[in-house]
Amino acid sequence: MRDGAGSASLAKNEQPHAARAFLAGWGSGSRLRVTAVPIGAALIAAALLAVFESDFYRSQNLHVLMQQCSVLGIVTLGQLLVLLVGGIDLSVGAVMNATLIIIAVMNRHHTQLATSIVLSLCLGVGVGLVNGLLVSLRDVPPFAATLGMLACIQGAILVYTKGVPAGNIPRELRPVALDGVGIVPYSLIICLAIALVLWFALRRGTYGRKIYAVGRSPEVARRVAISTTSVRVSAYVMCGLFAAMAGIILSAYVGYVDPTIGGNYNLQSIAAAVVGGVAFTGGEGSVVGALTGVVFLLALLNVVTLSSLNPFMQLIIQGAVMLVAVSVFQFLKKSPAN
Amino acid sequence: MFRQHLAIGRRARGMVITAAVIALATAVAVGTSSGARTATPTIAFVSQGTSNSWAAQLDAVARKTANRLGAKLVYYNGQGDATKQLPELQTAIATHPDAMVVVPLGQAADTGPVERAMSAGIPVVLCDSKINSDKYTSLVNPNPATATVPLAEWLAKKMHYKGDLLYIGGLPGNGTTILYDQGFHQVMNKYKNIHVVNGGNANYSISTAKQLAATAIASGKKFTGTWGVGGEAVTGILQAYVDAGVKPIPPNAGASVTNGNLRLVIENKVQAAMLQFPPADSKVCVETAYKAAMGQKVPKEINISKLPQYGNLYPPLNKYYKPQYTDDYYVGTDAVLSKSELAAIHLVK
Numbered sequence: 001m002r003d004g005a006g007s008a009s010l011a012k013n014e015q016p017h018a019a020r021a022f023l024a025g026w027g028s029g030s031r032l033r034v035t036a037v038p039i040g041a042a043l044i045a046a047a048l049l050a051v052f053e054s055d056f057y058r059s060q061n062l063h064v065l066m067q068q069c070s071v072l073g074i075v076t077l078g079q080l081l082v083l084l085v086g087g088i089d090l091s092v093g094a095v096m097n098a099t100l101i102i103i104a105v106m107n108r109h110h111t112q113l114a115t116s117i118v119l120s121l122c123l124g125v126g127v128g129l130v131n132g133l134l135v136s137l138r139d140v141p142p143f144a145a146t147l148g149m150l151a152c153i154q155g156a157i158l159v160y161t162k163g164v165p166a167g168n169i170p171r172e173l174r175p176v177a178l179d180g181v182g183i184v185p186y187s188l189i190i191c192l193a194i195a196l197v198l199w200f201a202l203r204r205g206t207y208g209r210k211i212y213a214v215g216r217s218p219e220v221a222r223r224v225a226i227s228t229t230s231v232r233v234s235a236y237v238m239c240g241l242f243a244a245m246a247g248i249i250l251s252a253y254v255g256y257v258d259p260t261i262g263g264n265y266n267l268q269s270i271a272a273a274v275v276g277g278v279a280f281t282g283g284e285g286s287v288v289g290a291l292t293g294v295v296f297l298l299a300l301l302n303v304v305t306l307s308s309l310n311p312f313m314q315l316i317i318q319g320a321v322m323l324v325a326v327s328v329f330q331f332l333k334k335s336p337a338n
Numbered sequence: 339m340f341r342q343h344l345a346i347g348r349r350a351r352g353m354v355i356t357a358a359v360i361a362l363a364t365a366v367a368v369g370t371s372s373g374a375r376t377a378t379p380t381i382a383f384v385s386q387g388t389s390n391s392w393a394a395q396l397d398a399v400a401r402k403t404a405n406r407l408g409a410k411l412v413y414y415n416g417q418g419d420a421t422k423q424l425p426e427l428q429t430a431i432a433t434h435p436d437a438m439v440v441v442p443l444g445q446a447a448d449t450g451p452v453e454r455a456m457s458a459g460i461p462v463v464l465c466d467s468k469i470n471s472d473k474y475t476s477l478v479n480p481n482p483a484t485a486t487v488p489l490a491e492w493l494a495k496k497m498h499y500k501g502d503l504l505y506i507g508g509l510p511g512n513g514t515t516i517l518y519d520q521g522f523h524q525v526m527n528k529y530k531n532i533h534v535v536n537g538g539n540a541n542y543s544i545s546t547a548k549q550l551a552a553t554a555i556a557s558g559k560k561f562t563g564t565w566g567v568g569g570e571a572v573t574g575i576l577q578a579y580v581d582a583g584v585k586p587i588p589p590n591a592g593a594s595v596t597n598g599n600l601r602l603v604i605e606n607k608v609q610a611a612m613l614q615f616p617p618a619d620s621k622v623c624v625e626t627a628y629k630a631a632m633g634q635k636v637p638k639e640i641n642i643s644k645l646p647q648y649g650n651l652y653p654p655l656n657k658y659y660k661p662q663y664t665d666d667y668y669v670g671t672d673a674v675l676s677k678s679e680l681a682a683i684h685l686v687k
Contacts, residue, residue, distance in 0.1 A: 060582070061556035068549055135583060163394040164666050164684040178581055250545065255577055256598070257665065258544035258570070273556075305553040308535045315510075 070187035078242030086282025096262025098249030104167030128240025132233030177253035216283030389418025391666035396619035420444030461630035486521030501562030508567035508568035547574020598665025
């Protein structure tokens with residue numbers, strides 16, 4: 001048995017003092033730093049934007065930015081969970097592609113939208129479950145497991161569609177991304193609701209303690225009777241589910257069958273999480289930090305688009321700002337004052 | 339008795355081996371001699387591969403054309419990726435076919451193998467994209483550098499030669515994108531009152547194009563024209579305008595013609611001009627390779643855009659839209675494929 005179940009009785013009786021201290025420390029100063037730094041940087045950036053690119057604050061532009069943030073936000077929240085347990089998920093983009101294909105193909109066959117949504121969510125859960133089991137039970141490195149899954153899903157899509165993903169996005173799905181309350185799209189409300197639940201679960205709930213514990217030290221987590229397998233699998237399942245939800249919202253936003261729709265989201269979601277202070281090593285990061293990373297990345301893209309710079313310069317600026325942001329963050333995190 | 343059988347067996351085996359060696363030698367001699375051609379030539383088709391609807395139509399047309407000509411088409415799947423196509427290309431060369439049709443995915447990466455194939459005496463027809471060398475037998479290609487010029491001129495005229503023009507690019511460094519940009523900038527640089535607003539590169543993704551265009555539209559600029567490099571960019575631009583509720587949508591050019599782009603343009607009453615990048619041109623590619631395999635002379639370059647059926651399309655575009663087919667259908671594919679063949683690749687509604 002690979003998880004804590006086998007050693008549970010032993011651990012319950014001799015729960016070491018160090019392990020308890022370890023668990024108690026999960027919510028202390030370090031997490032505050034990881035959250036405060038990206039928020040501070042975002043506030044400074046917001047002030048600079050007001051001065052140098054006033055078009056940024058037009059309500060129409062903010063509406064577009066919120067639409068885009070909601071999709072990347074939901075994917076990044078899933079990626080956050082996986083990164084927190086020391087993993088990575090490279091199959092989120094493929095799940096989003098598959099979701100689009102399911103919706104379009106089922107719409108062509110006049111299947112009810114609710115059915116295709118449920119099927120899409122089930123696919124996300126299924127992919128997450130397989131990823132989680134491969135990583136936890138078979139010891140497959142997360143990078144390899146999820147990359148393999150990506151290839152399987154993309155291959156399955158091609159076999160099924162023969163490269164022609166014919167169909168249309170149902171009109172009744174589109175308001176999810178396009179309409180909203182004032183300038184706030186429904187998709188962002190969904191994203192924030194998920195974020196709120198996740199924030200509560202990670203900060204206040206037992207589940208959060210387990211997630212951070214498994215990410216920081218699986219060995220110690222096992223010693224305090226945490227089932228590392230179930231925690232890891234649950235993180236991958238949630239990630240798959242969130243990717244499917246994001247895929248549905250992105251389909252509604254784009255409104256067109258694009259077989260490459262989720263292609264950028266693997267790296268974008270990882271980048272957003274890392275910019276937002278989530279550590280690759282696991283056990284470090286927060287919902288607020290991850291969402292701040294999302295806003296930072298997309299606001300940056302938005303600003304360079306508004307600036308109408310040469311596209312090659314746009315890439316350099318985006319890359320440079322990201323590198324500086326991550327470097328400054330790492331520096332502050334390791335500084336003696338902290 | 340057993341030994342006798344064994345001796346007869348050995349003699350028979352010896353005769354079979356001798357016959358096989360003679361047959362093989364004859365086949366090699368026939369296969370490598372430049373003058374002699376087989377009745378059923380083998381054409382290696384190194385395709386873009388299973389990746390999108392354009393490639394699916396390209397492959398289906400190529401297969402049907404080879405079948406009609408009585409050629410044996412051996413298919414190599416590039417899987418839409420230059421790095422995956424390269425070993426397929428090398429395998430195809432190793433089989434020494436009578437001719438090859440290559441759809442280059444890597445302009446630089448495919449140069450060496452194509453040159454080696456030519457050195458080995460295999461005629462190579464490049465289909466829809468170039469390589470960094472002129473060592474090939476024939477290039478069958480819509481030439482975006484020249485075909486985009488009249489499109490850009492049309493757009494400039496529609497803009498009354500002034501105002502902001504939203505530009506959404508293709509894939510940086512990609513051969514087709516470079517050619518597209520050449521024609522576009524050649525025209526727009528002439529008109530100083532047209533201000534090209536660079537919306538970024540969509541990398542041939544509809545969703546990226548839509549996000550970029552939506553941001554540019556939300557900036558509040560009133561664009562008097564829009565240009566997208568390729569069908570995906572234009573679909574994204576139009577979808578962004580439709581969702582933003584901006585009316586009228588400014589004139590657009592740059593799309594490669596798909597049924598989906600035509601539908602969007604017609605439904606939303608957009609003035610648009612489009613370039614044809616037809617997958618049905620694999621018919622010309624295979625026919626050219628067949629002629630080369632049969633030892634006939636073929637032109638060094640066939641500019642598809644100059645063929646009457648594959649020229650640029652200008653308004654009114656209604657006559658080109660086919661509501662019975664899906665958005666992925668490219669104009670002209672039904673001139674080669676039957677309805678059942680189109681249905682087999684999911685193009686019939």
